[in-house]
Amino acid sequence: MHTRPTLYSITKPEPKVDLQFYSSDERQAQRLTARLKHVAVVHWVDTRDISGTREPIYLAGLPLILLDYSPTEAERSSMLARRLMMGAPGISLVGVGSIGADKAGGVLAALRAGVSEFLDIDAKDEDISELLMRVHGDARPAPAALTPVPHSHGRLVLLLGVRPGVGTSTLAAHLGALVSPGRTSTMGADEGPKEAQVILLDLGRPAGDATLYLSVPNEFHYENALLGARRIDATLIRTAFTNHDSRLTVLSQAPGTLGKPADTADLPVLLDRLRHHFDLLLTDLGGLPVSEVPLPLLREADEIWLIADQSIGSMVSLDACLRQLDELGFRDGRLFLVINRHDPDDGVSAGKIAKRFNLRLAGLLPDRFRALRASANQGLLLHQVAPRDPYLRALKLLLEKLRRNLQVEESPVIVRSWWKQLFDRVRRG
Known part of the structure; x- marks a missing residue:
């Protein structure tokens, strides 16, 4: 028996x-009813009447749905959002809550749940009216209308280990942290991120290895970004x-x-967004066979660095990797070889x-396994422990190669999305 909500009309x-x-x-x-009395008729749905089940919620037509994202309701509302979207794909969901400094977690929770808009109950009447009229005017907004997809310009560099264990994630973490330390941006407050023009996409296996080496929290994930790809803007970033700490995102x-x-239809959109906001997208694909690398990454990459060592097993894996890339049509001039250890x-x-594999050699890295392991066990990168280590000296050529291709351009003013407006208000207190 399908779940149907009970409505209580309170206006x-x-x-x-x-x-x-x-x-x-x-x-x-x-x-909420008092705040919206001049623009809306509110029907309260008591969620206690429909809790305790995960089955879809089916609704007649495509009404505009508001979900309570106050601190005590956010988790329940996120579960309801998933059930509502299962029962009525394309439904228009709006989170309701406060963006005060101590309550703004509801905004992020709503985004993660796939909620398309957020209504600040403490906002001015005209702001609330404008949001409701806009959402109600198009109950099923075209995704691209949320924020126009900007023209991309950042470079996408893939680090693809030819087999697990050749040090790809370690290399990615160090390159990411060192490629642009202390860089600042000429962008204005509304034009783009000030503190980070380099992003590390940690997509290797085991999941989160590079993030672990960087000792940073991992709360907003690749999967979240894919889900909200069309809503990504400078403020959300x-x-x-x-x-x-190095300003690496x-x-x-x-x-x-x-x-x-995950490889969904929104991955090209996500890459476009990120390439607009970052000068370099450094992507760790360590531990992944070519067959598991999302095709948009291979197709759109500016450079693909193949990470290998001198072992016979690595040579066999390098040969297999190149054959797979050839079958996919990606064995081309974008390929470079990095020999680790x-x-x-x-x-x-x-x-x-x-020469044997007809590849350009990008760099050589000495075998510093023990030193790298010792620094990792302290929760630090090698340059934080031993800034003159031979591994770091060898990294200079690779860092110079990355920096040569970085272009810092003044970014055009982009549309102020609803997420941006909310977080700007949070920041102002």
Whole structure:
């Protein structure tokens, strides 16, 4: 038997916007009703009547739904959002809450749940009216209308380990933290992120390895970004994405993810958004076979660095990797070879390996496994412990290669999205 909500009309029906407000708090419903009395008829849906089940909620037509994202209701509302979207795909959901400094967590919770808009109950009457009229005017907004997809310009560089264990994630973490330390932006407050023009996409396996080496929290994930790809703007990047002390921005898979990185129709949109806001997208694909790398990454990459060592197993894996790239049509001039744990006395030189596989050699990294492990065990990167280590000296060539291609351009003013307006108000207190 399908779940259907019970409606409690708490305003006199008049020719206004018709709304349903899902909450277990009648006082919150009454407060919302008072705020919206000039623009809407509010029907309170007591969520206690429909709790305790995960089945879809089916509604007649496509009404405009408000969900209570006050601190005590946010978790329940996120579960309801998923059930509502299951029962009525394309439904228009609006979160309701306060963006005061101590309550703004509801905004992020709403975003993660896929809620398309957020109504600040403490906002001015005209702001509330404008939001409701806009949403109600198009109950099923075209995704691109939320914020125009900007023209991208950032470079996408993939670090693809030819087999697990060749040090790809360690390399990605160090390159990301060192490629642009102390850089500042010429952008204005409304034009783009001030503190980070480099982002590390941590998509390797095990999930979150590079993030672990950077010792940063992992709360807003790659999967969240995909879900809200069309709503990503400079303010969301500053407030939701993880940042390292070096000003590196990090976007990782959720901890414990076992499958390959999600590859949805919105991945090209996400890449476009990120390439607009960042000069460099450094992508860790360590531990992934070519067959599990999302095709948009391979297709749109500016450079693909193949990470290998001098072992016979690595050579076999490099050959297999190149064959797979060839089958997909990606064995081209974007490929570079990086030899990690290089030993000049190993017998097979890096130059010979590059020549054998017809690859350009981007760099050599010495075997500093023990030093890297020791720093990682302290929760630090190697340059924070031993700034003159040979590994870091060898990184200079790779860092110079990345920096040569970075272009810092003044970004055009972008549309102030509803997320931006909310977080700007939070920041102002």
